[in-house]
Amino acid sequence: MVGAPDRLQRILDFLEFADRFKFVERRGYLTGGERRENDAEHCWHMALVAMVLHGELEDPASVDLGKALRLILVHDLVEIEAGDTYAYDDAAIEGQEEREQRAADRIFGLLPDDLGAEMRALWEEFEARETPEARFAKACDNFQGFMQNVISGGRAWRENGVGREDTRRRTDFPRTVDPAFDALLTRLYARTDREGSFG
Amino acid sequence: MVGAPDRLQRILDFLEFADRFKFVERRGYLTGGERRENDAEHCWHMALVAMVLHGELEDPASVDLGKALRLILVHDLVEIEAGDTYAYDDAAIEGQEEREQRAADRIFGLLPDDLGAEMRALWEEFEARETPEARFAKACDNFQGFMQNVISGGRAWRENGVGREDTRRRTDFPRTVDPAFDALLTRLYARTDREGSFG
Numbered sequence A, B: 001m002v003g004a005p006d007r008l009q010r011i012l013d014f015l016e017f018a019d020r021f022k023f024v025e026r027r028g029y030l031t032g033g034e035r036r037e038n039d040a041e042h043c044w045h046m047a048l049v050a051m052v053l054h055g056e057l058e059d060p061a062s063v064d065l066g067k068a069l070r071l072i073l074v075h076d077l078v079e080i081e082a083g084d085t086y087a088y089d090d091a092a093i094e095g096q097e098e099r100e101q102r103a104a105d106r107i108f109g110l111l112p113d114d115l116g117a118e119m120r121a122l123w124e125e126f127e128a129r130e131t132p133e134a135r136f137a138k139a140c141d142n143f144q145g146f147m148q149n150v151i152s153g154g155r156a157w158r159e160n161g162v163g164r165e166d167t168r169r170r171t172d173f174p175r176t177v178d179p180a181f182d183a184l185l186t187r188l189y190a191r192t193d194r195e196g197s198f199g
Helices: A007-023 A039-054 A065-074 A090-094 A096-108 A113-128 A132-151 A155-159 A168-177 A179-195 B007-023 B039-056 B065-074 B090-108 B113-128 B132-151 B155-159 B168-177 B179-195
Strands: A025-029 A036-038 B025-029 B036-038
Touching (some): A007 A036, A007 A039, A007 B039, A007 B132, A007 B179, A025 A039, A025 A132, A025 A155, A036 A039, A039 A065, A039 A132, A039 A179, A039 B007, A065 A113, A065 B065, A090 A096, A113 A132, A113 B039, A132 A155, A132 A168, A132 A179, A132 B007, B007 B036, B007 B039, B025 B039, B025 B132, B025 B155, B036 B039, B039 B065, B039 B132, B065 B113, B065 B132, B090 B113, B132 B155, B132 B168, B132 B179, B168 B179
Antiparallel strands (some): A025 A036
16 A cells, blocks of 8 residues: 655655746747746746845835745746736636636645645735735736836737736836836836837 | 946846846756756746755754845856856866856846845855855755756756766765755655666
């Protein structure tokens, strides 16, 4: 009789499963447009955004950067099962929450119970957008997604008919989180207008 | 006359430049062997390893996880210019340090001076492997690299003639950092022996 996997094995199984994150495609392209960005790349880039912008916040001490990084690193894991939901696809957004809850049960359930609960709590904190770290992390998420489209010349916007006003769905929120996002986004909009990259 | 880029512009330039990290190919393959892993994916996965293993350490309080994550997220940035140096390529390892120092000058030099110095200090701390966070981060680096080869059936090992004993170059160090790495690596070696994946 084969017993249930033990603690070490559950950790290894989770880390192996996580490799699939690198296959979850987003809509946005990389610079040069050769291929789309994947979730692992997005999370790494978003974490770098957080590291670089943390000191630019009005009150850096109000946001625990280490905590924000932990939220960022797990915030999209559910997409391994639930898939990436495009920010501008209203039909897909409708079933998103239920899909992602089911995915969370499965994915965080791979880990030993205590560790799985800890990781799931991080994901839930991110989703709720209430704590300063979750608000900052979500602002980095939106900012990175917008910036990725700017630096890839807006190809995904044009392919999906996303116009200048539509992009406010991703940029209004970060502007409310801190003036640093507001200032950076103003620059990126000016560049995008100049380059004519909106859809 | 066009002036030097200001603070905001230097931050944006750095974040745009960082997109190239997603094009730096490592030797190891993803599960299924469809393509090689890139640096951004490696860093994200390594950060996840750190998050999951931190609580498994003998003395978690001795390692600041937030600090370790910051080291991990920037530890390979120099490879955008210097390229990935394969752990088993002695000829390439010879010039590695000089190449990477020059790359660091250029890459961290994109940022405003204070921020660039802060990021460079993280990279140097990682490289020195002296602080508890740097030792833990390096152990996660080695562990992830080894595990990636295990879960992709050892393809890169066979392609590069890397045998079981050779892999100790990546696994002896993590075993000295904490018993958790030792136990996990023992499992992974047993699996690799069973599957016959060494080169």
